[in-house]
Structures are given as C-alpha cells and as structure tokens.
Amino acid sequence: xxxxxxxxxxxxxxxxxxxxxxxxxxxxxxxxxxxxxxxxxxxxxxxxxxxxxxxxxxxxxxxxxxxxxxxxxxxxxxxxxxxxxxxxxxxxxxxxxxxxxxxxxx
Amino acid sequence: xxxxxxxxxxxxxxxxxxxxxxxxxxxxxxxxxxxxxxxxxxxxxxxxxxxxxxxxxxxxxxxxxxxxxxxxxxxxxxxxxxxxxxxxxxxxxxxxxxxxxxxxxxxxxxxxxxxxxxxxxxxxxxxxxxxxxxxxxxxxxxxxxxxxxxxxxxxxxxxxxxxxxxxx
Numbered sequence: 001x002x003x004x005x006x007x008x009x010x011x012x013x014x015x016x017x018x019x020x021x022x023x024x025x026x027x028x029x030x031x032x033x034x035x036x037x038x039x040x041x042x043x044x045x046x047x048x049x050x051x052x053x054x055x056x057x058x059x060x061x062x063x064x065x066x067x068x069x070x071x072x073x074x075x076x077x078x079x080x081x082x083x084x085x086x087x088x089x090x091x092x093x094x095x096x097x098x099x100x101x102x103x104x105x106x
Numbered sequence: 107x108x109x110x111x112x113x114x115x116x117x118x119x120x121x122x123x124x125x126x127x128x129x130x131x132x133x134x135x136x137x138x139x140x141x142x143x144x145x146x147x148x149x150x151x152x153x154x155x156x157x158x159x160x161x162x163x164x165x166x167x168x169x170x171x172x173x174x175x176x177x178x179x180x181x182x183x184x185x186x187x188x189x190x191x192x193x194x195x196x197x198x199x200x201x202x203x204x205x206x207x208x209x210x211x212x213x214x215x216x217x218x219x220x221x222x223x224x225x226x227x228x229x230x231x232x233x234x235x236x237x238x239x240x241x242x243x244x245x246x247x248x249x250x251x252x253x254x255x256x257x258x259x260x261x262x263x264x265x266x267x268x269x270x271x272x273x274x
Contacts, residue, residue: 077203077236077239078118078119078120078121078236081121081233081236082121084151085121085123085231085233086123087147088145088146088147088151089123089125089229089231090125091145091146091147092125092127092137092138092145092229093125093127093229094145095137095141095144095145096127096129096133096134096137096138096145096227097127097128097129099129099133099136099137099141099144100128100129100130100133100225103133
C-alpha cells in the first residue's frame with residue numbers, strides 16, 4: 001500500500017492541492033466535513049500519526065494549536081535554498097537601497 | 107472557549123521569501139535584473155571554470171540568464187520565462203545539485219516587485235518546483251514506507267482539501 005501512495009498521480013494531486021491552498025488554514029470542522037468523519041476523530045488522529053512521523057510542527061496560539069505539514073525528511077535541497085536566498089536577498093536589498101540613495105530617491 | 111484546531115498547508119517543493127527594500131519599484135527591478143554582479147555571491151555561486159565577474163539576464167522571454175567569466179566565457183544558468191517590468195520576473199534555474207547546467211531542469215524562480223509607497227518596495231521571491239532535482243524521490247519513498255498511516259492520511263487530506271479548493 002505505501003508504495004502505491006508514492007505514485008505519480010498522487011504526487012501530482014498533492015502539488016495541485018498545495019498550490020491551491022498555499023499557506024491557507026483549515027479548521028478541523030471543515031476537514032472533517034470533507035473527510036466524512038466526526039470532528040474529534042479528525043483533531044485527534046492526525047496529530048498522533050503526523051507528530052510520531054516527525055512531519056508536523058505544532059505551535060500554540062492562545063487556545064489554538066496550529067499544525068503545519070512539514071515533510072522534513074525530504075527537505076535537504078529546500079533547506080539549502082532557504083539559506084541561500086536569505087543571504088542573497090539580503091545582499092540584493094543592500095545593493096538596491098544603495099542604488100536608491102545614490103539616485104536620491106528613497 | 108472551545109479549542110480551535112487549524113491546519114496550515116505549505117508547499118514542500120518551494121522556498122518563499124519576502125523582504126522590504128527602501129528603494130522605488132523601478133530601482134529594485136533594475137538592480138535585480140541589470141546589476142546582478144553587485145549582489146550575487148559570484149565568488150562562491152558560479153559554475154564556470156573562469157572567475158565570474160557578472161551575471162546577465164537577457165531582457166526578454168526566452169532570454170538567457172548566464173554568468174560572465176573574466177576571460178569572456180559564459181555559462182548558462184537558465185532562461186527568462188516571464189518578463190513584466192517593473193513588477194514580475196520568472197526565471198528557470200537549471201543548475202542541478204552538482205552545480206552543472208542541465209537544460210530543461212526546470213526549477214523556477216518567481217520574483218514580484220510590489221510598490222508599497224514611492225520610496226519602498228516589497229520584493230517576494232519563490233523558488234519552486236524543487237522536486238525537479240530528482241534525488242528527493244528516494245527520500246520521499248522512505249518516509250511513506252515507514253509510516254503507512256501517514257500516506258493514507260495525506261491522501262485523505264488531499265481529497266478533503268481538493269473539494270474545499272474546488273468550492274472557491
């Protein structure tokens with residue numbers, strides 16, 4: 001069963017879903033509605049499985065818990081670029097601000 | 107008060123950044139597209155044998171994005187996919203994990219320049235389709251094999267999220 005889940009069609013669908021819902025949040029109620037399960041089952045089950053797999057980051061926000069799906073096991077390349085763009089965009093910002101100052105237009 | 111649980115989706119195949127730059131939109135665009143040599147870490151991040159002295163984006167869709175060596179040589183990095191000055195640029199980054207140019211590799215960098223007021227610009231960058239590097243695939247399979255429940259759960263989430271997204 002697991003090997004079926006890494007088929008191309010699943011990955012393509014995941015990409016479409018992620019692209020559509022980038023950085024959007026969902027309540028457990030909405031997800032439960034879509035999955036056809038009761039709300040408590042949705043809110044309890046995912047955290048156990050995903051947290052055990054090291055694939056969820058949980059942050060507290062008042063009375064809310066925010067779950068971020070984070071597939072860290074496949075993130076080596078992503079992390080490299082994360083650090084690269086941090087540094088490179090900082091350098092770009094300095095260059096752009098310096099150019100603006102020279103033009104007298106900040 | 108009842109506890110509210112929310113789920114936040116992120117794209118695992120992209121990196122997204124945003125910075126505020128104290129420069130007008132057209133200056134930010136110009137520095138990014140015409141003066142790469144003034145900020146890109148060419149001493150480290152270049153792929154040619156020669157010392158790189160600049161990097162150039164040819165200003166049109168299909169234009170080359172390449173480094174220039176001090177001996178006049180050039181090495182391609184990618185292509186311009188979208189050219190909409192001064193607000194939107196999309197480049198392909200076709201350099202693989204071994205720092206070799208692979209035509210058609212197809213990771214993409216989208217940069218948006220959003221004027222916030224006369225003197226400042228919000229610059230948003232997304233480097234996406236990182237899965238095109240390919241070597242992630244084996245790592246992905248390992249994760250899914252180890253946690254069969256996670257795979258089923260992800261499929262369920264995907265179905266639910268798709269139906270929600272379809273309603274919008």
